[in-house]
Amino acid sequence: MTAQPHIAEILVPAGARVSRAPAPARAAVRVEGVSQRFERDRPAVLDGVDLTVAAGEFVCLVGASGCGKSTLLNLIAGLTEPTAGRIEVSAKRPALMFQEPALLPWLTAAGNVELALRARGVGRGERRAEASRLLDLVNLGGQEGKRVHELSGGMRQRVALARSLAQDSSVLLMDEPFAALDAITRDVLHQELTRVWSEQGLSVVFVTHNVREAARLGQRVVLMGSRPGRIVRQWQVDIAQPRTIESPGVSSLAAEITRELHEEISRHGH
Amino acid sequence: MATDLQRRDRIRRGAAADQEERAVVAGLDALDAGVQLPPRPGPGRVFLRSVLPPLVFLAVLVGVWQLAVLAGIKPAYALPPPARVWATFTGTVVDGRAGEAIWTSLSRGASGFALSLLIGTVLGLAMWWSRWLRAAIGPIVSGLQSLPSVAWVPAAIIWFGLTNAAIYTVVLLGAVPSIANGLLSGMKQVPPLFDRVGRVLGLSALARTRYVLLPAALPGYLGGLRQGWAFAWRSLMAAELITYSPALGQGLGQLLNMGRELSQMSLVITSITLILVVGVAIELLIFAPLERRVLSRRGLTMH
Numbered sequence: 001m002t003a004q005p006h007i008a009e010i011l012v013p014a015g016a017r018v019s020r021a022p023a024p025a026r027a028a029v030r031v032e033g034v035s036q037r038f039e040r041d042r043p044a045v046l047d048g049v050d051l052t053v054a055a056g057e058f059v060c061l062v063g064a065s066g067c068g069k070s071t072l073l074n075l076i077a078g079l080t081e082p083t084a085g086r087i088e089v090s091a092k093r094p095a096l097m098f099q100e101p102a103l104l105p106w107l108t109a110a111g112n113v114e115l116a117l118r119a120r121g122v123g124r125g126e127r128r129a130e131a132s133r134l135l136d137l138v139n140l141g142g143q144e145g146k147r148v149h150e151l152s153g154g155m156r157q158r159v160a161l162a163r164s165l166a167q168d169s170s171v172l173l174m175d176e177p178f179a180a181l182d183a184i185t186r187d188v189l190h191q192e193l194t195r196v197w198s199e200q201g202l203s204v205v206f207v208t209h210n211v212r213e214a215a216r217l218g219q220r221v222v223l224m225g226s227r228p229g230r231i232v233r234q235w236q237v238d239i240a241q242p243r244t245i246e247s248p249g250v251s252s253l254a255a256e257i258t259r260e261l262h263e264e265i266s267r268h269g270h
Numbered sequence: 271m272a273t274d275l276q277r278r279d280r281i282r283r284g285a286a287a288d289q290e291e292r293a294v295v296a297g298l299d300a301l302d303a304g305v306q307l308p309p310r311p312g313p314g315r316v317f318l319r320s321v322l323p324p325l326v327f328l329a330v331l332v333g334v335w336q337l338a339v340l341a342g343i344k345p346a347y348a349l350p351p352p353a354r355v356w357a358t359f360t361g362t363v364v365d366g367r368a369g370e371a372i373w374t375s376l377s378r379g380a381s382g383f384a385l386s387l388l389i390g391t392v393l394g395l396a397m398w399w400s401r402w403l404r405a406a407i408g409p410i411v412s413g414l415q416s417l418p419s420v421a422w423v424p425a426a427i428i429w430f431g432l433t434n435a436a437i438y439t440v441v442l443l444g445a446v447p448s449i450a451n452g453l454l455s456g457m458k459q460v461p462p463l464f465d466r467v468g469r470v471l472g473l474s475a476l477a478r479t480r481y482v483l484l485p486a487a488l489p490g491y492l493g494g495l496r497q498g499w500a501f502a503w504r505s506l507m508a509a510e511l512i513t514y515s516p517a518l519g520q521g522l523g524q525l526l527n528m529g530r531e532l533s534q535m536s537l538v539i540t541s542i543t544l545i546l547v548v549g550v551a552i553e554l555l556i557f558a559p560l561e562r563r564v565l566s567r568r569g570l571t572m573h
Contacts, residue, residue, distance in 0.1 A: 079469060096470045102463050105568040106485045115481060119471040139295040149569020152302030167471065188298060191291045 027090065028171050028203030029053040029076055034085030035228075036071055045071050047228035048085070055090065055170070058197055058204045060218035062211055062257065064265050068229025069207045073173050076205060090203075094171040095164035099179050101156035103148045109135060109159045110144035116166035134162040137199075138192060154185035158192065165200065172197075174206045178213065187245060190216055194241055211261060215253040216245045223257060225264045232264055350536045358536035359543065367525065368544055375506060375521040376548060378434070382441035383502045389442065390449025390498060394491075397450065398457050408454075411447045419444035419501065420508035432515040437506065444505030445498040452494010456487030488564055496557045503549050522548070 029052065036046040045068040053059050061069045074080050075087055077096045103112045113131040122130060132144055138158040148156060157177060164172055178186045194217065197204055208214050214221045218237055225232040235257065239249035311319065332352050338344075339351045362368040393411070397404040422443050426436040464486050468478035510523020518524070522545050529537030565571045 077470065079466065093470075093472045098463065098466075100463060102467045104464065104467070104482065104485070106488070106564075115473075116471045118481070119473045119477070139292055139299075143299075147567060147569060152299065154302065155299055163471075185298060185302075188291065188294055192295070195288065195291065 026055045027052050027088070028055045028057065029090070029094075029205060030086075030088040031072070031076065032086045032088075034072070034075060034082045034087060036068065036075065036080075037083045044083070044228040046075075046082075047230050049230055051222065051231065053171075053203050053205055055203055056201050058206065058217060058219045060214035060221045061205065061207045061224060062209065062214045062221060062261065063224035063229070064226050064261065065209060067224040067226040069224050070175050071229065072224075073175050073205065073207050076171075077173050089171055091169040091171040093167065093169055094173050095167040095169040096173045097157075097160055097164050097175065097177045099176045101148075101153075101160040103156055103159055103163075105148045107148070108144060109140065109146045109148070109151065109155075109162075112148070112159055113163050113166045116163045120166070120168060131162075131166070134165050135159070137165065137196060138162045152185075153181050154189060157181065157189060161193070161196065165196070170201070170203060172202045172204045174204065176208050177206075179208070179210070186213070190245070191242070193217065198241065211257045212245055212250065212254040215250045215257065216243060216247075221253070221257060223260055223264070226268065233260055347533060348535060350539075355536040355539045358534075359540045362525075362537070362540055367520070368540075371520050371522045371525045371541075372544060372548055374519045375510065375523065378437060378510075378521065379441070379503055379506050382438050382506060383445060383499055385438065386442050386445035386449055386498055386502055387495070390446045390494070391453060393446065394450040394453030394457075394494075397454050404454075411450055414443065414447040415451060415501075418508075419505035420512075422505075423509055423512045426509070427513060432513045432518065434518065436513055437509040437518070440505045440509040441502050445502035448498040448501050449494045452497065453487065453491045456490020456494065457483060459490055460486040489561075489568070489570070492557070492561050492564060496553075496561065499552060499557065500549070503552070507545055 031049055031051040034046055034049045035044050037044040049072060051059075051072075061072065063069050071080075073096070075082050076089060077094055078087075078089070079096075103109075104115065107115065110128070110131040113134055114127045117127045117130055132141070135141060135144055138161050140155065140158055140162065143151070143155070146155075148159075151159065160177070178189050181189065190213070193204075196202070206214070206217055215237065221235045221237060223232045223234070224230065235253060237249075237253060239247060239253070243250055335349075335352055339346075339349055343349065359368075397408060397411070419440050422440045423436075426439040430436040430439065460483055464482050465478060468482040473481060506521075507523045507526075510518075510521040511527050512523075514524055514527050520528075522541055526538060526541035526545070529535070529541055562571065
């Protein structure tokens, strides 16, 4: 794959450029001045976060653990309310994927997907066919009847992806979904996610502590600082897909983000 | 600006990448999911492993019994030889008394258990929904589980006389707390993540209960049902043993009591054996397969 240089890499030899995000025409997610404080005397978990995700954009949030990136994701998902600020999401109900596949073990692979369809009010007859189509989309065609415990970690996470897609939401939120997978499986799922994202025209907010993963996947990488959680810096990633984790542009961008991340982390040492 | 040629090249390469991805995914899945469970043991092995040991134990037990009889440890009316008990046992079965007693007790047990199931389930759900109710009656319900339900027999007789109502009261007081507590603890053990999934999918509170909470609590609930049945059966025997009246028919407990009143030890042992056999049969025929099915579906057992 890396033998031939990609088109965009010829156009942009540096691999990545640092720039401010252009004001998007139609925002999928708009976060304005959001703060979150769980206890009065403790420092805020999030402090004045502004983030806009354009329709169809793939944004990765990176940061050390405890920087509030999962908190921000839960706020966007509408599972919790912010202490201050405003959040607008273009989709009625954004889909959310967790680090754990969180599949219901008494249901089959198809049953898990069908539950999301049922929640959307899809009729019984349509559910079966639609679940099969979605499982096929994540390369799990023919595995409809498998029980959760019969699936590998990567397969489970793909069923979870199919279930998220079954919500038919234009916004997909992902909370370190591949953190518990082995490197080989993760690489393959990166490929799958990139394909599904571009085919379905989704807007994705992807939280990870893996800087390379962020550089591999995102069109934009947002670095968050800790205590209080806020946005430190953003990178526009102009490396064409298909990329891999080994693409030279990905490596150099990852190195740059890591430097910045380490600087941010070492501020807390003294 | 990508030229037409470049764009076509990108599409071509994209399709190739998709194909490559499909192949790698298929290979990974085959490797990952290739873990095979050991084959189910054959009938010969099942016999050796689980049927033979209890038979051997039973034979040893009868042997020791026969030796005790020969040694004359107890007079013959108190410790009859195995052969005489066997004769009484087969006699009771042949003349229909065993069948009648089993039917009487089992039908009572089944209807008492069904009623307990209804009440226990409603009670468990109510205690789940209402924190106040849980705080108020939770300790009493748990306490009732450790109270031998035979303690209720005198009270039940004073309230209802020697009637079926008295028997059912004792059965309910024995089984309902186990069933309610089983359901409640099953629901308490449901991972909070499952509820979050329900919320993310946009299921209403009622739909989350129906499609997420209750199925997730099923293993705990089944455990409660199993214990509830054991308690119901025990309570029933205690009640039948004490409430002895022609109007109540001849259940297994009454058969046992008749053996005592006639000082007929072989009938006593026969009755005890029948009570045991029915209890074990219900466990093996109903609860064990049910539990095995639920657990193996969720990958919680080896077989």
